[in-house]
Amino acid sequence: MTGRQTRSTIGMLAPATGLIAIFVLVPMVLTIGLSFTQWSTQTGFETASFVGLANFADLLGPTSIGRDFRAAFANTAIYTALSVVLILPLSVMLGLLVHQTFAPGGILLRTVLFSSYMVPMIAVALVWSKLYSPTEGPINQMLGWVGIPPQTWLSSPRTALVSIVLLNVWQQVGYFTVLAVAGLTQIPRSLYEAALVDGASAWMQFWRITLPLLRNTLLFSAVIAVINAVQVFEPVALITQGGPVNSTNVMTYHIRRVGIERAQGGLGSAMAVTLMLSLIVVIVLLFTLLRDRGEQR
Amino acid sequence: MKACKGWHLATIGALMMATSVGTQAAEISFLTHWGPDTVALLDAAIDKYEAANAGDTITVRAVPFGDLLTTLRTSGGGAGGATIAGIYDAWLPDLVRDSLVSAAPEAVASDTTTNWPTGVVSAASVGGSLYGIPNEIDVYALNYNKRLFEEAGIAEAPKTWDEFLAAAEKLTDASKGQQGFGLINSWAAGVLHPFASLLVSNGGDLIVDGKPVLDSQAAKETFELYEKLITSGFSDPAMATADANTTGPFLDNFVSGKTGMIIMANWWESALKAGMGDAFTDIATAPIPVGPSGDTARSISYSWMTVVNAQAAPEEQEAAWKFLSWLNGPDSGENGASAMGDILMSMGILPSRTSDVAAFGDRLSSDPFLLGYTQTLSDAKPFPVVLGGQEFSESLQQTLEALQFGQVTAADAQANAQADATEILERNAK
Numbered sequence: 001m002t003g004r005q006t007r008s009t010i011g012m013l014a015p016a017t018g019l020i021a022i023f024v025l026v027p028m029v030l031t032i033g034l035s036f037t038q039w040s041t042q043t044g045f046e047t048a049s050f051v052g053l054a055n056f057a058d059l060l061g062p063t064s065i066g067r068d069f070r071a072a073f074a075n076t077a078i079y080t081a082l083s084v085v086l087i088l089p090l091s092v093m094l095g096l097l098v099h100q101t102f103a104p105g106g107i108l109l110r111t112v113l114f115s116s117y118m119v120p121m122i123a124v125a126l127v128w129s130k131l132y133s134p135t136e137g138p139i140n141q142m143l144g145w146v147g148i149p150p151q152t153w154l155s156s157p158r159t160a161l162v163s164i165v166l167l168n169v170w171q172q173v174g175y176f177t178v179l180a181v182a183g184l185t186q187i188p189r190s191l192y193e194a195a196l197v198d199g200a201s202a203w204m205q206f207w208r209i210t211l212p213l214l215r216n217t218l219l220f221s222a223v224i225a226v227i228n229a230v231q232v233f234e235p236v237a238l239i240t241q242g243g244p245v246n247s248t249n250v251m252t253y254h255i256r257r258v259g260i261e262r263a264q265g266g267l268g269s270a271m272a273v274t275l276m277l278s279l280i281v282v283i284v285l286l287f288t289l290l291r292d293r294g295e296q297r
Numbered sequence: 298m299k300a301c302k303g304w305h306l307a308t309i310g311a312l313m314m315a316t317s318v319g320t321q322a323a324e325i326s327f328l329t330h331w332g333p334d335t336v337a338l339l340d341a342a343i344d345k346y347e348a349a350n351a352g353d354t355i356t357v358r359a360v361p362f363g364d365l366l367t368t369l370r371t372s373g374g375g376a377g378g379a380t381i382a383g384i385y386d387a388w389l390p391d392l393v394r395d396s397l398v399s400a401a402p403e404a405v406a407s408d409t410t411t412n413w414p415t416g417v418v419s420a421a422s423v424g425g426s427l428y429g430i431p432n433e434i435d436v437y438a439l440n441y442n443k444r445l446f447e448e449a450g451i452a453e454a455p456k457t458w459d460e461f462l463a464a465a466e467k468l469t470d471a472s473k474g475q476q477g478f479g480l481i482n483s484w485a486a487g488v489l490h491p492f493a494s495l496l497v498s499n500g501g502d503l504i505v506d507g508k509p510v511l512d513s514q515a516a517k518e519t520f521e522l523y524e525k526l527i528t529s530g531f532s533d534p535a536m537a538t539a540d541a542n543t544t545g546p547f548l549d550n551f552v553s554g555k556t557g558m559i560i561m562a563n564w565w566e567s568a569l570k571a572g573m574g575d576a577f578t579d580i581a582t583a584p585i586p587v588g589p590s591g592d593t594a595r596s597i598s599y600s601w602m603t604v605v606n607a608q609a610a611p612e613e614q615e616a617a618w619k620f621l622s623w624l625n626g627p628d629s630g631e632n633g634a635s636a637m638g639d640i641l642m643s644m645g646i647l648p649s650r651t652s653d654v655a656a657f658g659d660r661l662s663s664d665p666f667l668l669g670y671t672q673t674l675s676d677a678k679p680f681p682v683v684l685g686g687q688e689f690s691e692s693l694q695q696t697l698e699a700l701q702f703g704q705v706t707a708a709d710a711q712a713n714a715q716a717d718a719t720e721i722l723e724r725n726a727k
Binding site: 136 | 363364366367370371391394395396397474482483484534535536537538539540545546549550553555685687688691692695698699701702704717720721
């Protein structure tokens with residue numbers, strides 16, 4: 001590449017990379033730097049005082065700082081795991097229903113499923129908080145018709161987090177179904193026809209053709225689902241406020257509480273850095289796991 | 298009376314002059330957590346003010362209570378934040394430390410010191426400087442459903458903890474999904490203030506001289522009272538959830554007659570009226586029952602105030618103090634009350650300005666709902682205003698919720714609460 005070409009390449013890349021640097025990298029580097037300081041978010045950066053690893057030690061310590069952080073971290077991990085475990089199989093199942101041509105209604109089902117993704121979270125939160133009402137909520141009333149006793153849903157620390165997960169699955173599954181359908185359309189029909197000639201059942205076709213060839217789609221869906229789940233904030237802020245007994249206090253809500261409400265910017269930054277590192281580890285593991293499976297095959 | 302009126306006018310005139318020297322027309326904003334009906338009253342007062350003060354423009358920004366502090370902290374720190382904000386007194390020390398609010402001008406401070414009770418003025422001050430003009434004062438009282446009391450054969454409101462537990466037992470009917478006493482969870486103040494009111498009515502305190510005293514005998518008995526309410530089934534924590542708007546199942550259960558008693562503040566009246574309609578007449582109030590270590594019925598009290606953004610432009614700050622002086626002054630409302638007093642009383646909230654208390658004297662002494670609160674007012678203990686107050690409140694909230702859901706015993710809850718509070722207050726005081 002000549003010098004002129006190099007300069008031209010840099011010139012063309014500069015606007016995009018510059019924006020990324022300003023709006024993504026600079027805040028990341030700032031957050032990492034602030035995580036080693038004691039700093040009130042209401043004052044200028046010049047007031048931050050270096051405290052070394054003290055903030056991270058507090059996160060692992062026995063005080064309420066550490067206990068609340070670890071509880072929020074665990075809640076986020078459970079929320080993420082449950083969301084991914086429920087959303088991915090459901091999206092594939094619904095994707096197959098939408099994609100099939102044996103029965104009518106596929107496009108209608110796709111529209112209905114995707115519409116839940118388009119509803120603003122504020123509306124979802126308002127409606128679901130009433131649906132979940134333990135004494136007057138329609139869900140418990142419907143369960144009562146089939147002899148199931150009322151459930152506590154958002155009103156108990158045992159069930160509140162799972163209730164938020166179900167709300168998330170309901171809202172997100174349509175989007176992931178569309179991704180699954182996009183993956184299904186990429187699989188050549190000829191493979192299924194050849195399998196039929198060989199006498200493969202529908203079940204065998206699913207396990208031997210559909211699922212392996214959906215691997216890249218599923219990897220992408222899993223990564224997006226993990227990132228979305230880790231960033232959960234609105235339903236917690238709008239419905240449960242992290243309660244009861246911190247059972248729905250997830251990382252983003254907790255960081256907001258510590259970093260903004262209490263203005264403990266250094267501590268909040270340390271939590272954000274820990275969350276970011278954990279997310280990187282999970283994403284790398286996900287790629288490694290699915291890539292290895294592909295190589296084994 | 299005429300002389301009194303003349304004195305008021307002279308005072309307001311002096312305040313106007315003191316705060317308007319060199320004042321230019323300004324656009325200012327008012328951040329509040331009030332609901333639409335109350336904001337409409339504030340807007341009406343603003344219209345009246347703007348008609349008499351051409352050039353000044355005031356807009357109202359309303360957010361849910363759960364978002365108020367966050368909004369204040371995220372936008373209040375910059376020049377683009379709200380010029381005026383209504384805040385809870387417990388937040389003041391942290392906001393002053395972070396230079397988010399400005400000290401009141403001398404004329405405003407002097408007027409406030411003259412016209413408000415000393416305790417309320419001290420809650421709006423830090424380090425001897427006044428930072429806000431107080432408006433509402435809140436205390437807690439027992440709210441009970443007279444219809445349920447009658448059905449359960451209870452003649453009158455409980456005055457002691459023994460009577461309180463006996464009433465809770467009679468009111469509890471699991472077959473109807475009915476609980477005797479309603480706790481609250483998922484809302485820090487909603488969890489903490491009823492507990493603190495029972496504690497002070499049992500002769501105890503949360504914090505004394507900046508140090509937590511949750512290891513006292515009075516606190517032990519209060520934690521044990523909560524444990525008994527839960528283990529006996531008189532309170533069902535699953536009926537206690539609140540949401541970001543401080544409503545939710547705990548409110549639904551009380552207004553629908555599934556909760557016999559609850560401890561709540563006086564501002565609760567408007568929510569009850571909205572939720573119950575004509576059935577609101579079933580609700581009565583009484584002072585907090587006295588515990589075994591207490592001597593008289595007490596409640597905690599807290600106040601709200603309007604503060605001015607320290608980062609706002611000087612002319613905006615001047616315009617803000619001028620407007621607040623008028624809004625809280627005795628000539629902006631009806632019959633010697635302030636416009637702020639009128640707004641507060643529309644929600645059943647007790648005003649704190651001495652002249653407002655006098656102007657609304659008849660209503661305060663005759664309103665059956667407010668009676669349980671006004672009876673308690675003179676014996677109320679101010680909720681401690683300390684650095685780290687919000688973190689302290691949220692920590693104690695978690696401990697009390699863990700007790701509600703049977704995750705800890707009363708003894709463990711007391712030990713955890715004292716240890717956490719000590720660590721939090723020491724760290725924030727540094």
